[in-house]
Amino acid sequence: MLQFTPLQTTDKDYSFVENLLHESFPEAERRDDVAQRDNVDNCAAFTCYLISDDELLVGLITVWKFAGFSYVEHLATSPSVRNKGYGRKIMEVLQQQFPGVIILEVEKPVDEWSRRRIGFYQRCGFSLCEKEYVQPSYRKGGETLPMFLMYAGTETIDKEFESIRDEIYRKVYGVESV
Numbered sequence: 365m366l367q368f369t370p371l372q373t374t375d376k377d378y379s380f381v382e383n384l385l386h387e388s389f390p391e392a393e394r395r396d397d398v399a400q401r402d403n404v405d406n407c408a409a410f411t412c413y414l415i416s417d418d419e420l421l422v423g424l425i426t427v428w429k430f431a432g433f434s435y436v437e438h439l440a441t442s443p444s445v446r447n448k449g450y451g452r453k454i455m456e457v458l459q460q461q462f463p464g465v466i467i468l469e470v471e472k473p474v475d476e477w478s479r480r481r482i483g484f485y486q487r488c489g490f491s492l493c494e495k496e497y498v499q500p501s502y503r504k505g506g507e508t509l510p511m512f513l514m515y516a517g518t519e520t521i522d523k524e525f526e527s528i529r530d531e532i533y534r535k536v537y538g539v540e541s542v
Contacts, residue, residue, distance in 0.1 A: 366453050368413040368425065368461060373401045377414050380442075381424040388440035392509065395502045409535060415441070415454060422450050425458065430531055432524070433465035433517075437536060455488035465517040466490075467528060469499055472510055482514070490514040495525050500537035508542050 371378050385394055394400065403410045409430065415423040423441035427434055436458070441450050459466065470485065470492075471478040482492060492514050499509040513528070515521045521528060533539050 366415065366417050366422070366450070366457050368415055368457060371404065371412050371414050373404050375414075377421065378404075378412075380421050381412060381414055384424050384440050384442060385438060387443070389438060392502065392506055393499075394438065399502075410437075415450075417450070420445070423454065425454065427458075427462065428532075428536060429462075430535065433467050433515075433528060434462040435532055435536065436466060436468040439468070451484060452488060455485075455490075459489065459516060463517070465515060465521070467513055467515050467521070467532070469497070469511045470514050472512055482512075485514050488516075490516045491520075493521055493525060495522070497529060498542045500533060500539045500542050502537070 369377075371381060382397065382400075385400070395403075404412045409428050411427050411429070413425045413427065414421065415425060421442060422445050423439070425439045426437045428437060439454065441454070468485070468490070470482055473479040473482055486492065492512055494512060497511050497513050499511045501508055513521070513525075530541075533541065
């Protein structure tokens with residue numbers, strides 16, 4: 365049975381999560397380890413979950429809980445379990461454990477992989493918001509990334525888009541605007 369287990373950096377499986385984060389996301393798409401560990405251990409709105417299936421370590425998901433929505437910052441499965449149906453199961457558990465509006469970022473559909481990723485989330489019940497969105501840099505002096513938001517748990521986020529974007533910018537990235 366698939367489980368999301370909240371972790372602290374002192375937990376024995378945290379190294380699996382941290383290594384998977386490094387393997388799955390380029391440096392520009394994640395904060396440095398010190399800042400990430402600080403969020404894991406000290407930020408009440410942020411939770412890092414180990415995803416497991418009984419004893420099998422499946423992946424990681426990090427979720428921010430805000431007033432009115434949950435924001436999925438990172439989601440990755442271990443290379444050893446990819447293409448085995450875990451992605452869909454993870455999305456089902458996510459929507460069960462975080463009822464209401466769920467927001468995540470995706471790359472714009474510029475190549476086959478980004479189009480496939482968007483299609484996967486759509487098959488899992490998410491909708492694409494095509495309003496202009498830019499992912500702020502995780503690191504001082506780093507580059508921003510053009511992205512789109514996807515959402516589930518509501519018919520549309522059009523009216524709330526700016527407030528959702530602004531809350532993500534302030535609380536996740538520590539900026540007022542891009």
